[in-house]
Amino acid sequence: MKMFKQEQDISKNKFYSCCIVGGGPAGMMLGYIMAKYGVEVVVLEKHEDFFRDFRGDTIHPSTMNILDELGDLDDFLKIPNDKMTAFTMTFGNKQIALADFKKLHIKTPFIAFTPQWNFLNFLAEKAKKLPNFNLLMNTEATDILQENGKVVGVKALTKNGEALINSNLVVGADGRHSIIRNRTNLNVHNLGSPLDVLWFRLNKPDTTYKKAFANSSKGKFLILIDRTEYWQCGFITIKGNYENLKSKGVVNFQHEITSILPKLKDVVKQLTDxxxxxxxxxxxxxxxxxxxxxxxxxxxxxxxxSQIGGVGINLAIQDAVAAANVLVPLFKNGNIPTTNDLEKIQKRRMFPTKVTQGVQVLIQNKSLKPFLTDKNKDDVPSFLKLLKWFPPLRILPARFIGLGVRTEKIEL
Ligand SMILES: Cc1cc2nc3c(=O)[nH]c(=O)nc-3n(C[C@H](O)[C@H](O)[C@H](O)COP(=O)(O)OP(=O)(O)OC[C@H]3O[C@@H](n4cnc5c(N)ncnc54)[C@H](O)[C@@H]3O)c2cc1C
Incomplete structure (x- = not known):
């Protein structure tokens, strides 16, 4: 699929009903839905394309439900994707199925793995056919514009210099290092994480060569995201361990990998620096x-x-749908969203956020951290053994990962 690039001159000041900062899953989905239902919207994306290695590759059943509601599911499934119907993990030489998506009785009982740039390009291609949709690539929001304490737009840096983009509503969808939230006085509650993930690529010996997605052994944990020609690999470790590993050199790191998956002994030699x-x-x-x-x-x-469970994209998309359900009727009736309207979006999405983050924090602190700090650990954690002994229970993680805590529908 071709990379999406769009240049547009916004050196003059512009006004849009809604200005969305960030062309990730949340921003692109919100922009697409709003434009599809008749609201003029602009999405600002600071990069010139969507091509980035370090993004999640997972499209969940809940997202495919939304694509189905938009009439785009069949087209989406034409994009090459790897369908994962069960989430399996290896502990040493034991393999255990943790989630069985087939039990969900839904139209797409699998997670579709495709590089996220494919998904974002797909949304961009669909959305740019709509007259109300505007996507400004290479446009980085640098500040918010305020009048009498109200946000009225953003200041942005474009290839042609600075531009002021005025709007009735600014949506910050600019990710975890959000400039938009930093420029407001909104308080951040940090839940902390004891983990870091070291990301790297390994070319596959051949494109048909398969390995499990999640692998662990003796206090080490490795994720392999299959991108046909290569694996995007994530080595999960205790926060701060990167410098320690780096000081021991790349050959030692190769051994860390092969101690989890000995069969990669030739492949890891690609890591030379x-x-x-x-x-x-x-x-x-x-x-x-x-x-x-x-x-x-x-x-x-x-x-x-957190990357645990690979559910961040899922939540981002669900937020976008919940936001569109509130915002579209307001804009279409000529109303400007009030803080009461915006509060409705937060109320709808705070509960799933708290529950999902709660589960992630529990897993990272009570399961992953002890596992990663005990080099002798090779055993399946006892709560996961339950899933092995009682297969019907595998529907619970399948629901959590595949559909999320509160599944949204487009109600427009
Ligand atoms: C390494 C890694 C792996 C992950 N793996 C998974 C996974 O497998 N599955 C999963 O579900 N989740 C995964 N996640 C989490 C997931 O990527 C996020 O939760 C999800 O992408 C959030 O979507 P978003 O649209 O809110 O933000 P983002 O995806 O972060 O998108 C924000 C966008 O805003 C743009 N932007 C930022 N600042 C500005 C600015 N000032 N002006 C204009 N544009 C701006 C960025 O370029 C970006 O395109 C992973 C996260 C990381 C870091």
Missing amino acids: FEQIKNLSVTVDRLEKWYTEGLICIGDSAHAM
Whole structure:
């Protein structure tokens, strides 16, 4: 699929009904739905395309339900994707099925793995056919504009210099390092994480070569995201361990990998320099209040999600749907969203956020951290053994990962 690039001159000041900052899953989905239902919207994305290695690759059943409601599911499934019907994990030489999506009795009982840039390009291609949709790539919001305490737009840096973009509502969908939330006085509640993830690529020996998605052994944990030609790998470790591993050198790191998956002994030789390995710190936080007059945050900008369970995209998309359900009728009736309206969006989405983050924090602190600090641990944690002994229980993680805590529908 071709990469989406769009250049547009906004050197002059512009006005849009709604200005969404960030072309990630939350921003693109919200922009697409709003434009599809007749609201003029602009999405600002600071990069020139959607191509980035370190993004989640998972499209969940809940997201595919939304694509189905939009009439786009069949087209989406034409994009090459790897369908995961069960989430299996290896502990040493034991394999255990943790989630069985087939038990969900839904139209798409699987997680579709496709690089996130495919998904975002897909949304962009669909949305750009709509007259109300505007996507400004290479446009980085640098500040919010305020008048009498109300947010009335953003200041942005474009290839052609600075631009002022005025709007009735600004939506911060600019991810976990959100500039939009930093420029407001919204309080962040940091839940902390004891983990870091080291990301790197390994070319596969051949494209048909398969390995389990999640692998662990003796206090080590490795994720392999299959991108046909190569694996995007995530080595999960205790926060701060990157410098320690780096000081021991890349050959030692190769051994760390092969101690989990000995069969990768030739493949890991591709790692010749620690520069190939990027440390992405895991963050779990959320805003206490997601909105102020003229502005609301959604997705990671409102609540940075840990990578545990791979549910951040799911939540971002669900936030976008909940926001569209509130905002579209208001804009279509010529109303400007009030703080009461924005509060409705937060109320709808805070509960799933708290529950999901609660489960992530529990897993990272009570299961992953003890596992990663005990080099002799090779055993399946006892609560996971339950899933092995009672297969019907596998519907619970399947529901949590696949559909999330409160599943949204487009109600427009
Ligand atoms: C390494 C890694 C792996 C992950 N793996 C998974 C996974 O497998 N499954 C899963 O569900 N979740 C995963 N997550 C979490 C998931 O990526 C996020 O929860 C999800 O992407 C949040 O979507 P979002 O749209 O809110 O934010 P983002 O995806 O972060 O998108 C924000 C967008 O805003 C743009 N932007 C930022 N600042 C500005 C600005 N000032 N002006 C204009 N544009 C701006 C960014 O370029 C970006 O495109 C992973 C996260 C990381 C870090």
